[in-house]
Amino acid sequence: MLLRAHGLAKAFAGVHALSGVDFELRGGEVHALVGENGAGKSTLIKVLGGAVVPDAGSVRLDDRPLAVGDPRAVRRAGVSIVYQEFTLVPDLTITDNIFLGREHGRLWLRRADMERDAQRVLDELGVRAAASSRVRTLSIAQQQMVEIARALQEQARVLILDEPTATLSSVEVDRLLHVVRQLRSRGISTIYVSHRLEEIFAIADRVTVLRDGQHVLTQDAAALDRTSLIRAMVGREIDQEFSSAARPAASTTAPAVLEVRSLSAPPRFSNVSLTVHAGEIVALAGLIGAGRTSAALAVAGAIPAHGEIYLNGEPVRFRTPADAIAHGVAYVTEDRKGRGLFPELGVDANITLTYLSTFARAGVIDAARERRAAADAAKRFDVRAARLSQPAGTLSGGNQQKALLARFLLKPRALVILDEPTRGVDVGARAEIYALMRRLTAEGTAIVMISSDLPEVLGIADRIVVMRDGRTTGELTRAEATAERVMALAS
Amino acid sequence: MSTHRVFNYAIFVALALECIVLATATDSFLTTANLTNVIRQNAFTAILAAGMTFVILIAGIDLSVGSVVGLSGVFCADALARGHGLGPSLATGIMIGVLVGFFNGVVTTTMRIPSFVVTLATMLIVRGAAFKYTDARTITGLPASFEVLSTGAASAAMMIIVFVVSWIVLTRTPFGRHVYAIGGNEDAAWLSGVRVRRVTLAVYTICGATAALAGVLVASRLNAGYPRAGEYYELDAIAAVVVGGTSLFGGRGSIWGTLAGALFIGILNNGLNLYRVSPYDQMVVKGAVLLAAASLDRWRTG
Numbered sequence: 001m002l003l004r005a006h007g008l009a010k011a012f013a014g015v016h017a018l019s020g021v022d023f024e025l026r027g028g029e030v031h032a033l034v035g036e037n038g039a040g041k042s043t044l045i046k047v048l049g050g051a052v053v054p055d056a057g058s059v060r061l062d063d064r065p066l067a068v069g070d071p072r073a074v075r076r077a078g079v080s081i082v083y084q085e086f087t088l089v090p091d092l093t094i095t096d097n098i099f100l101g102r103e104h105g106r107l108w109l110r111r112a113d114m115e116r117d118a119q120r121v122l123d124e125l126g127v128r129a130a131a132s133s134r135v136r137t138l139s140i141a142q143q144q145m146v147e148i149a150r151a152l153q154e155q156a157r158v159l160i161l162d163e164p165t166a167t168l169s170s171v172e173v174d175r176l177l178h179v180v181r182q183l184r185s186r187g188i189s190t191i192y193v194s195h196r197l198e199e200i201f202a203i204a205d206r207v208t209v210l211r212d213g214q215h216v217l218t219q220d221a222a223a224l225d226r227t228s229l230i231r232a233m234v235g236r237e238i239d240q241e242f243s244s245a246a247r248p249a250a251s252t253t254a255p256a257v258l259e260v261r262s263l264s265a266p267p268r269f270s271n272v273s274l275t276v277h278a279g280e281i282v283a284l285a286g287l288i289g290a291g292r293t294s295a296a297l298a299v300a301g302a303i304p305a306h307g308e309i310y311l312n313g314e315p316v317r318f319r320t321p322a323d324a325i326a327h328g329v330a331y332v333t334e335d336r337k338g339r340g341l342f343p344e345l346g347v348d349a350n351i352t353l354t355y356l357s358t359f360a361r362a363g364v365i366d367a368a369r370e371r372r373a374a375a376d377a378a379k380r381f382d383v384r385a386a387r388l389s390q391p392a393g394t395l396s397g398g399n400q401q402k403a404l405l406a407r408f409l410l411k412p413r414a415l416v417i418l419d420e421p422t423r424g425v426d427v428g429a430r431a432e433i434y435a436l437m438r439r440l441t442a443e444g445t446a447i448v449m450i451s452s453d454l455p456e457v458l459g460i461a462d463r464i465v466v467m468r469d470g471r472t473t474g475e476l477t478r479a480e481a482t483a484e485r486v487m488a489l490a491s
Numbered sequence: 492m493s494t495h496r497v498f499n500y501a502i503f504v505a506l507a508l509e510c511i512v513l514a515t516a517t518d519s520f521l522t523t524a525n526l527t528n529v530i531r532q533n534a535f536t537a538i539l540a541a542g543m544t545f546v547i548l549i550a551g552i553d554l555s556v557g558s559v560v561g562l563s564g565v566f567c568a569d570a571l572a573r574g575h576g577l578g579p580s581l582a583t584g585i586m587i588g589v590l591v592g593f594f595n596g597v598v599t600t601t602m603r604i605p606s607f608v609v610t611l612a613t614m615l616i617v618r619g620a621a622f623k624y625t626d627a628r629t630i631t632g633l634p635a636s637f638e639v640l641s642t643g644a645a646s647a648a649m650m651i652i653v654f655v656v657s658w659i660v661l662t663r664t665p666f667g668r669h670v671y672a673i674g675g676n677e678d679a680a681w682l683s684g685v686r687v688r689r690v691t692l693a694v695y696t697i698c699g700a701t702a703a704l705a706g707v708l709v710a711s712r713l714n715a716g717y718p719r720a721g722e723y724y725e726l727d728a729i730a731a732v733v734v735g736g737t738s739l740f741g742g743r744g745s746i747w748g749t750l751a752g753a754l755f756i757g758i759l760n761n762g763l764n765l766y767r768v769s770p771y772d773q774m775v776v777k778g779a780v781l782l783a784a785a786s787l788d789r790w791r792t793g
Contacts, residue, residue, distance in 0.1 A: 302682060325684040339682055342675040344743045353672055354683045356665040364663045407683060 001063075002027040002189055003048070003079070003158055008057035010043050016213045017043040018054070023208060023215070025158060028187045030180055032194065032204035032221065036233055036398075036426035040213040041193050045160050048191070049081040050074035061158070080151030081160040086143050090136040094118055097135055098150045121149040125179055139289070141172035148179065152188075159183065160191040165199060166424050169288035169452060170487070177203050195426065197226055198455070209233055234428050254278040255312070257446035258329075258415050260299060263307030268294035269470035272307070276415065276446040281437060283461035284450045286490045291470035292450045293334060296417045299448075300324045300331035312414065325354060330408035334419035334450065336397070340404045343393025347385045348374035350392040351406045358411075373410065381406040382432050398429025405436065416440065417448045422456060434460055454483050466490050501787055502735050502751045509755060513762045520765060527643035531712065533757030534646035535560070535705040537750055539724055540731035541657045542701030544749045545694045547732050548661075549673045550741025551599065551606035553695065555591060556702035556728055558617035560721025563587040563706030565621050568630040568716025571637055584707040585700060591617055592699015596692035606695075614725070621718040630716030640711035649708065650750075653701060657746045670694060674741025730777070731756055734784040756780070 003025040010018040018040045025031050035041050046052040048059060053069035060066060067073035088097045095111075095118040104110040118131035127145045135143060144164060151159050161180070165173045180190050180203055194200055200207060200221065207224060209216040209232040216232050254277040264270035269291030276282045284292045298305035301318025309316050311327060318324040321331065333339045342350050351374045352359065359370040374388055383402045385395060392403055401421065409416065418437070422430045437447055437460065451457050457464055464476045466489035474489040513520040520526075539556050546553045567584030571577070591613055598609045639645060661667035669690045672680040681687045702721075709720050735752025737744025759780065763773045 300682075320684075320686065321682050322684040322686050331682065333679075333682055339676070339678040342672055342679060342742070344675045345671060349668060349671075353668065353680075353685070356668055360665055363665075364659070365665065365668070367663075 001025070003059070003061050003066075004063075005044075005048065005059045006057055008044065008047055008059070009055045010047065010052060011055060018047070018213045021057075021210065021213070021215045023048075024218070025189050025191060026206075027157075028184055028189055029205040030184055030190045030192055030203050032192045032200040032207045033210070034194065034197075034200060034207060034229070034233060035210035035216075036428055039210040039233070039426075041210055042162070043213075044210065045081060045162060045191065045193060048074075048158075049079060049160060051081075075154055075156075078155060078157040079160070080154060080156035080158070082144065082147040082151065082162065082164065084163045084166060086147055088135045088143055088146060091134060093132050093134055094122065094129065094138075094146050094149075095131045097146055098131075098153050100150075102154070117153065118149065121152050122146075124152075125149055125182075126175065139172075140167050141169075141175070144168075144176070145179070152183075156188065158189050158191065160193070162193045163195065163424065164192070165194060165196060167288070170454065171287060173199065195424065196453070197229060200229070201226070211235055230427055233426075254280065256310070257312060258299070258448070259308075259310040259313075260295075261308040261310075263295060263298055263305050263309065265294060265298055265303055265305035267470070268303070269298075269305075269467070272467070272470075272472050274448070274465055274472065276448055278444045278446055279441045280462045281441060281447045281449055281460060283457040283464045284448055284467060285452075285454070285457045285464050285486050286467035288452060290467040290490065292467050293419055294470075295467070296331055296419060296448065296450060300329055300417060302331070325408075328412075328414035329417075330413045330415070331417045332404055332408050332419060332421065334423060336400050336404060336424075341392050341400055344391055346389040347378065347383060347392050347395065347403055348388040350403050351377050351383075351410065354407050355410050377406040377410055378403075381409070381436065396426075396429075398425040398432075401425050401433065402429065402436075405433070409440070412443065413440075413445055415446045415448070417450070419450045420452065421449060422451075422453065454486060457481075457486065458483060502748055502755060502784070506751045506755045506758070509758055509762070513758065513765070517762075517765050520762070525761070525765075529754075529757055529761050530643050530647045530650070531641060532761075533753055534650040535708050535712075536724065536727045536731060536757065537650050537753035538653050538701050538705045538708070539728035540735070540749045540753045541653050541746060542698035543725075543728040543732050544657070544735075544737055544744065544746055545661070545670060546606070546698045547674075547729070547737050547739060548670050548741055548744055549691060549694050550677070550739075551691075551694070552610065552729070552739075553592075553595065553606065553698045553702075554610040554725045555595060555613040555617055556698065556705075557721040557724035557726075558614045558621065559588045559591050559699055559702035560706035560709055560724050561718055562591070562617050562621040562624070563703035564710030564713075564720045565625055565630060565716040565718055567707045568633055568710050569624070571633045572630050572716070577634075577636060581707055584710070585703045588699040588701075588703020588706065589696055590699070592696040592702070593692065595699065596695030599695065600688040600691050618718075618722075625716065625718045627718060629718070631714075633710075633714050633716075635714075637711050638714050641708055646708065649704070653704070654746060654750050661746055666690065666693070671742055674738075674743070676742070727756070728753075730781050734781060736784075752784075 001024050005023040008018050008021045021044060033041050043052060047054045050067060050069060050071040058065060061077055066077055095115045098118045099114050104113050115131050122129060122131055125145050125148060127142055129138060129142055135146060164176055183190060192204060204221040206218060207221050208218040256275050257278050258276040260272060260274040263272045272295045286292050294303055297303040299309060301321050301324035316327060352370050359366050359373060378388060381402045383406060384399050392400060421433050441447060458481055462478055464481050464486060465472055466474050466486055468490055476485055543553060563584040566587050567580050570580035570583045595610055595613055598604060599606045669685045672685055673687055673690055677687060706721060710716055731753035732749050734755055735748035737748060763776060
């Protein structure tokens with residue numbers, strides 16, 4: 001056994017993030033670590049990586065105890081973590097980043113040496129970038145590869161990938177999985193943390209499931225199927241992940257709520273056309289970088305664009321998101337942390353912000369009304385917080401997403417644009433978000449859903465509009481849509 | 492909204508301790524004369540710091556407030572010296588601050604220049620204007636009635652009004668919540684329908700107005716329009732805000748923390764004076780207190 005963790009326990013402020021967890025990693029295996037948000041995955045990998053000191057338990061590498069609470073020593077011993085948030089310095093070159101803290105040369109840097117080594121690792125990983133380019137100029141996927149390159153340069157034997165595909169397009173995901181397989185053939189073990197079950201079945205040799213800080217099972221991936229894995233994760237059966245079949249297909253004869261004609265904002269997107277009817281869910285599919293988010297932001301008044309936008313038949317042009325919101329159009333961001341949440345403010349203030357003035361009398365907020373509205377919304381959108389004044393930054397990903405939805409949907413909307421509404425959200429919360437979308441459509445709201453999750457697109461949308469390189473390339477009804485046809489239009 | 496009462500308790504405890512120590516260790520601290528003096532000396536800094544709190548809450552900074560103190564005082568004094576009434580003269584002084592603040596806001600929001608640079612520039616421009624306007628001379632010969640503004644009672648009343656109004660605005664109005672939201676996450680605020688530019692513009696204007704109010708108070712205290720008045724006050728104001736627990740990164744802090752911070756520094760000065768500590772040593776002590784406050788904040792937020 002390459003890596004063996006025994007009896008790990010860790011509590012934060014009295015909450016058990018891990019209680020008595022055992023974990024074993026074999027040499028040269030890909031071991032998926034799954035569980036809902038809050039199951040303890042992050043804590044476990046942070047303990048393994050030396051970033052968190054466990055309250056109890058031990059970690060042994062090659063049967064020698066691994067330093068606890070010393071990330072540097074752990075890295076030197078051969079265990080490298082690639083976190084979701086990268087630790088690269090954007091304005092340094094790839095080479096500088098790969099060798100950061102371990103530069104060659106005592107007094108003067110041996111730049112040529114380092115550059116050659118870095119380029120060799122990049123080539124091995126199939127990254128088409130010069131080692132001398134600045135990290136800032138790379139795509140997210142390439143930056144991730146730089147992180148992996150750094151781990152390889154450090155002779156890592158255990159690579160821990162924390163939700164590595166959360167922000168990758170499907171082509172990039174394939175490339176990453178290819179790299180992980182390649183590493184496996186070189187004898188490097190990978191601990192692969194992910195919410196995406198397809199990837200897990202595609203890549204993992206074994207799977208460990210955590211739930212509520214406890215070890216639920218470790219099994220060969222071949223011995224598991226989707227249903228049994230979900231059951232192990234949530235501790236109950238989710239009979240239908242997408243019960244959209246239960247919803248009658250929205251009729252396209254309903255009035256068009258949104259009509260976009262040849263909307264352009266070069267170089268981000270051009271000639272985007274799209275119609276959404278009342279009660280309809282239209283998915284905007286495509287690869288990352290296809291211009292979907294930019295097009296949505298343009299509709300929502302956050303990016304200037306030219307072209308025609310009609311809302312309920314009326315031509316509109318929103319100059320700010322505030323304008324769009326005033327007209328009943330809401331855009332819910334994909335970037336929860338960066339552009340969505342106010343981490344310092346309470347859950348209540350996060351929910352009420354957009355419609356705050358409606359709780360004011362003579363310019364002064366009626367605190368009781370605001371509190372009631374926040375409490376109602378928290379209940380309606382199933383935001384689970386210890387108390388409403390809890391800082392939103394401390395919620396789990398799924399609850400943050402639901403709080404964000406609550407903010408924009410506090411009042412009825414004509415059109416809602418949901419950008420990757422289930423990214424980084426656990427299976428349970430996902431189902432609740434789908435249920436919410438169905439409820440909204442039943443009330444006549446038109447929904448545009450941007451999603452890079454193909455099963456989700458196929459499972460929940462009435463129609464699918466596909467974008468590629470900033471243009472709309474095609475449209476499929478739910479009956480016509482297959483994964484292959486969507487991918488064909490997208491790439 | 493309890494999240495808006497994120498009081499930094501540390502500063503209140505520190506202020507209370509400071510008062511207790513001085514009250515027991517000296518005979519002179521708890522005298523009406525001394526306390527009146529403390530209020531009169533620190534009301535301007537506190538008022539400046541109130542406006543500065545708004546700016547720092549949106550993750551900005553306003554370096555021009557000290558110069559605004561000078562220019563608004565000069566304009567107010569000049570109007571008085573020319574025989575205009577108290578009301579119009581005060582209005583003239585305050586107007587100067589509103590204009591400078593508005594200008595700061597317009598430049599920061601439309602040209603997207605960091606507020607540090609914009610207000611550094613206006614700090615120089617406004618101070619220069621004060622010297623130019625007066626030919627670097629002090630305007631004297633003001634009516635005695637002007638001095639009424641800076642009596643202990645009037646200073647205290649003005650300070651309390653400024654803080655109570657600021658508190659209501661920050662915690663009880665949509666505008667105030669928008670201030671916290673912009674400081675917490677500007678992009679998210681904009682996408683959530685907050686009119687970020689408008690709020691930012693208003694925040695700098697408020698800061699300019701409070702600076703001008705402090706300026707006329709200073710002029711009243713000096714009973715003169717002194718073009719150098721308010722030099723380095725911007726630093727005192729920033730120190731008060733920081734010691735009061737407001738984050739320089741924006742989005743977190745409270746107006747009462749600022750008041751406590753301003754009083755803490757003011758009373759510290761007072762205590763050091765009572766102990767006849769030299770002004771040079773006082774600067775060292777103040778610097779150390781500022782560092783301690785900032786590191787306490789770091790430690791608290793992790």
